[in-house]
Amino acid sequence: MKIPYPVFLKRTEDYPKWLPAATSVAAVLLAFVISGIILAATGANPLKVYSYFFKASFGSWGAFSDVIVKATPLLLIGLGCSLAFRMRLWNIGAEGQFFVGAFMASAVVMVPLVNLDTTPRWAIISLMGLLGMLGGSLYAFIPGILKAKLNINEIIITLMLNYIAVLWNNYWIFGKWSESGFQMTKTFPKVAWLPRLADYAREVPAFSGMTLHAGILFGLIAAVFVYLVIYRSKWGYKITLIGDNPRAARYAGINIARNTILVFMISGALAGLAGMTEVSGVVHRLQERISTSYGFSGVIVAWLAKLNPFAVIVVSILFGALLVASREIQPSGVSFLIQGITLFLVISSDVLLKYEIKWVRPAQETAQ
Amino acid sequence: MNWTEIFRSGLSTGTVLLIAAIGEILTERSGVQNLGVEGMMLLGAMAGFKIAFQTGNVWLGLLAAIAAGGLLSLAHAIVTIHFQADQTVSGLSLTFLGTGLAMVLGDGLTGQTGPVIPRATIPLLSQIPYLGPVAFTNHNLLVYFGYLLVPIVSYYIHKTRPGLHLRAVGENPAAADTLGVNIYRTRYLYTFIGGCFAGLAGAAISVAIAPGWYSNLTVNGQGWIAVALVIFAHWNPWRAALGGYLFGVLRRFSLDLQGPRLLFGLANPFFFNTNLVFFLQMAPYFLTIIALIWGSSAARRKRIGSPAALGVPYQRGERGL
Numbered sequence: 001m002k003i004p005y006p007v008f009l010k011r012t013e014d015y016p017k018w019l020p021a022a023t024s025v026a027a028v029l030l031a032f033v034i035s036g037i038i039l040a041a042t043g044a045n046p047l048k049v050y051s052y053f054f055k056a057s058f059g060s061w062g063a064f065s066d067v068i069v070k071a072t073p074l075l076l077i078g079l080g081c082s083l084a085f086r087m088r089l090w091n092i093g094a095e096g097q098f099f100v101g102a103f104m105a106s107a108v109v110m111v112p113l114v115n116l117d118t119t120p121r122w123a124i125i126s127l128m129g130l131l132g133m134l135g136g137s138l139y140a141f142i143p144g145i146l147k148a149k150l151n152i153n154e155i156i157i158t159l160m161l162n163y164i165a166v167l168w169n170n171y172w173i174f175g176k177w178s179e180s181g182f183q184m185t186k187t188f189p190k191v192a193w194l195p196r197l198a199d200y201a202r203e204v205p206a207f208s209g210m211t212l213h214a215g216i217l218f219g220l221i222a223a224v225f226v227y228l229v230i231y232r233s234k235w236g237y238k239i240t241l242i243g244d245n246p247r248a249a250r251y252a253g254i255n256i257a258r259n260t261i262l263v264f265m266i267s268g269a270l271a272g273l274a275g276m277t278e279v280s281g282v283v284h285r286l287q288e289r290i291s292t293s294y295g296f297s298g299v300i301v302a303w304l305a306k307l308n309p310f311a312v313i314v315v316s317i318l319f320g321a322l323l324v325a326s327r328e329i330q331p332s333g334v335s336f337l338i339q340g341i342t343l344f345l346v347i348s349s350d351v352l353l354k355y356e357i358k359w360v361r362p363a364q365e366t367a368q
Numbered sequence: 369m370n371w372t373e374i375f376r377s378g379l380s381t382g383t384v385l386l387i388a389a390i391g392e393i394l395t396e397r398s399g400v401q402n403l404g405v406e407g408m409m410l411l412g413a414m415a416g417f418k419i420a421f422q423t424g425n426v427w428l429g430l431l432a433a434i435a436a437g438g439l440l441s442l443a444h445a446i447v448t449i450h451f452q453a454d455q456t457v458s459g460l461s462l463t464f465l466g467t468g469l470a471m472v473l474g475d476g477l478t479g480q481t482g483p484v485i486p487r488a489t490i491p492l493l494s495q496i497p498y499l500g501p502v503a504f505t506n507h508n509l510l511v512y513f514g515y516l517l518v519p520i521v522s523y524y525i526h527k528t529r530p531g532l533h534l535r536a537v538g539e540n541p542a543a544a545d546t547l548g549v550n551i552y553r554t555r556y557l558y559t560f561i562g563g564c565f566a567g568l569a570g571a572a573i574s575v576a577i578a579p580g581w582y583s584n585l586t587v588n589g590q591g592w593i594a595v596a597l598v599i600f601a602h603w604n605p606w607r608a609a610l611g612g613y614l615f616g617v618l619r620r621f622s623l624d625l626q627g628p629r630l631l632f633g634l635a636n637p638f639f640f641n642t643n644l645v646f647f648l649q650m651a652p653y654f655l656t657i658i659a660l661i662w663g664s665s666a667a668r669r670k671r672i673g674s675p676a677a678l679g680v681p682y683q684r685g686e687r688g689l
Contacts, residue, residue: 042472090456152664155403155456156596160653163589167646175643296464303457333471333584340407340465344443347458351451 027345057321065212071320073274075219077298080270082307093158094271095295096165097136101272104135106286136272137265144264148257184287194281215277227309378617383514386612388594391565398558399538399677403459406591407466408437409570414470416571421482437567445559452681477581485576522605538675600663622651
């Protein structure tokens with residue numbers, strides 16, 4: 001058996017501009033096809049599941065508003081991951097940073113850090129946002145400094161910190177902050193809620209029941225910010241250089257250790273902000289299930305968007321739809337399955353960008 | 369606190385980590401890093417439990433688990449060895465894929481009870497004072513398999529010709545290639561073997577140590593802990609065994625801390641405030657972080673590195689390292 005099959009890959013730098021986007025789209029479509037085959041094998045009707053899927057997420061404005069709500073944390077986390085991945089820093093800890101951000105934001109209300117009756121709403125919400133970002137970035141500082149100073153594998157550290165963050169939250173919601181024995185805090189007072197479309201239902205009747213909250217604005221602002229950093233700033237250029245060629249970056253006098261910590265902290269701050277928008281904009285309390293593995297989906301979102309901040313917006317909406325739909329379809333692992341297959345196809349398709357593929361007949365090869 | 373029980377349980381939970389870590393050591397020694405251990409273990413746990421439950425034969429379950437882990441790992445092998453994709457991202461997507469597959473295929477298995485791996489007491493050896501009751505009495509057979517696995521794999525890696533080829537492929541693939549070792553085949557083979565071990569480790573949970581299928585909570589991070597253990601172990605099976613068992617013992621110890629009213633003569637805070645238990649549950653994850661820091665710095669001090677070509681795709685004629 002001859003394992004490297006007779007295909008010849010020629011390294012190439014130039015590919016048509018549309019190719020990256022096309023491979024991503026093709027990967028998503030193909031992932032749906034493959035998942036459909038697996039679903040059919042388990043006895044479900046894939047077409048029924050998918051049409052249900054589509055209706056549950058894009059069937060009405062209300063459903064679409066739910067999709068955007070789900071897309072908000074994915075957008076923020078996906079942006080943070082895009083930045084970190086540019087530098088080849090594998091921050092898989094967005095889930096943990098999300099929880100710590102949610103915890104810090106909740107502390108404003110639960111401790112409480114300010115007088116909730118007299119402080120204006122904008123101040124409370126800003127403080128929650130800032131503390132959420134602070135929490136996330138401090139939590140990301142741990143893997144950052146371990147990576148920068150001791151070169152310790154950040155993937156495993158961030159993953160372990162995810163588990164620790166969830167348990168830390170549990171300690172508070174099962175104990176100190178528990179609402180009469182339930183595993184959640186009391187509902188936050190209205191002053192700590194991010195404004196929602198439904199709040200304006202009296203002025204615009206069409207908004208009634210719409211859950212869309214202001215968190216999406218944070219996401220869009222963050223997208224512009226990350227875009228400017230990556231594509232328009234000298235610092236963004238340095239980050240990309242460190243990611244692509246750390247040796248060259250070191251010779252160019254770039255401080256890799258400091259940038260490692262900094263990028264980790266920004267990435268964590270965005271995840272922490274996502275946690276804040278979730279408690280302040282959606283559930284209005286701290287509870288056990290505030291994340292349907294946003295942290296991990298964010299990784300896929302970033303990769304599918306090829307680390308491009310504006311593409312992250314589009315992809316996070318798509319994944320938001322996937323999450324909304326998967327609340328209602330059985331079996332529950334389907335969304336994981338589609339995400340896993342998509343990511344696999346995307347990274348496999350990268351070979352099309354890096355190489356020109358030529359098929360070589362075995363006879364030709366032996367002649368070489 | 370019952371120390372015999374703590375050590376006994378440490379050995380059996382440690383076996384899961386040991387099997388998964390040894391598989392990953394073999395894979396990484398060939399220069400391929402597979403971070404998908406968690407996903408492969410979950411799929412193995414599901415396959416093992418499902419087949420054992422459906423056929424009533426636990427050994428068929430184990431075979432299914434080994435096959436499931438191995439087959440899933442081939443996805444990683446194709447993508448990273450042939451398509452030269454980034455091994456980190458590929459490993460992550462393997463975890464997603466394994467989790468999704470296991471959840472979809474394991475739908476409806478929750479709450480069922482199936483056959484489990486039989487237990488045995490080794491004659492003679494179980495008579496040894498202290499060691500006998502802890503290590504050789506009434507364990508499931510996989511624990512004993514773990515005892516045998518360590519010296520065999522260690523001997524294989526360090527003393528045999530195929531083991532030499534394995535190390536060469538991981539350290540200097542170009543040199544190994546000139547000596548006629550087939551790099552691609554070697555890497556495929558050991559990625560596959562690593563996957564088989566991960567699948568077996570998953571089944572060791574679902575049909576032996578904590579029987580049953582609890583959806584994605586069945587493995588609960590142990591695959592990642594096994595990956596960390598490989599670094600802590602400096603890619604050495606003996607150290608992986610030490611780490612795995614130590615980990616098992618410390619985990620059981622930290623859980624048993626809730627039991628007694630008095631701890632070292634003082635009132636036990638974990639007994640009187642049950643919410644502090646969450647901090648005890650953090651212990652394995654803290655331990656992993658500490659082990660990783662310790663292992664990495666010890667490796668640097670003694671100048672033991674990871675296999676030099678770890679994570680680097682190989683292509684003939686290209687300057688690799």
